[in-house]
Amino acid sequence: MPNERNRRIGLRVQLGAAICGPAFLVIYLIFWWGVADFVPPLNPAFSADEVTAWYRDHATSIRIGQTGAIASLGLLYAFWLDICLHIREIERSRGMRPFLYLMCVNGAILNFVILNTSSLAWLVCTWTDIGPGAVESWQRFAWFTFFIPFPAYLINVGTQGLAILMDDRPEPWLPRWVGYFCLMLVMTSATGVCVAIFNQGPLAWNGIIAFYVVLIGYAIWVLLLGVMMARSALRRLRAFETDARAPIPQPVSAR
Secondary structure, eight states: HHHHHHHHHHHHHHHHHHHHHHHHHHHHHHHIIIOOSSSSOOOOTTOHHHHHHHHHHHHHHHOOOOOOOOHHHHHHHHHHHHHHHHHHHHHTTTTTHHHHHHHHHHHHHHHHHHHHHHHHHHHHHTTSSSSSSHHHHHHHHHHHHHOOHHHHHHHHHHHHHHHHHOOSSSSSSSOHHHHHHHHHHHHHGGGGGGGOOOOOSSTTTTTTIIIIIHHHHHHHHHHHHHHHHHHHHHHHHHHHHHHSSOOOOOOOOOO
16 A cells, blocks of 8 residues: 555665664764874864975875765765654654754754865865965864854754653653763763863863764764664564554454
């Protein structure tokens, strides 16, 4: 039947969107870290000449790496939008206006723009026809863009955490502990704003708190949510296929 076929396709799309999150993380890290060599980050205390020399010496790998990182963002956007649609389902089940859904969608758009912009700024740094002062300024702009607009990311994880805790359906989308984990990230991710103030120590953009804690937390979030969302989609798909294969009861004839 058409409705059963569409339902099966929808569940498979949800499974694919869930897998997009971890797939993005792997591809992004391969290009951003492995190819462009952005881990550990360049020391923010370097002089303009040192910064320019580093980008000149790594120009080819940075161009390839950041271009690949930009290409991988399409997977992340699909992952975010699937999260947004699940939030809308939860709000609908409670008879609520889609406020969290709209906030999550707009947060996803902002994050997509932010990550694209930072990679584009790093690409600008590799062009040799700009002076050391311009390269240093573009690098600072890139790292500031990467870390400081943290409210867009907090909107994503915060609305998701609230929605999971609000989900009182008989078969909730995700376990409640996942919602608490999302809200915990809200408290740890705001440290990224400190890179505008500190250029040395744990709160600089190459520091253990501002960079490693925030990025590791984000990576764990993507992996955890991808796995849990895939399990949820698989569970619903298997339940649907089991019901679809069940024999239709035949009416008992009257004697």
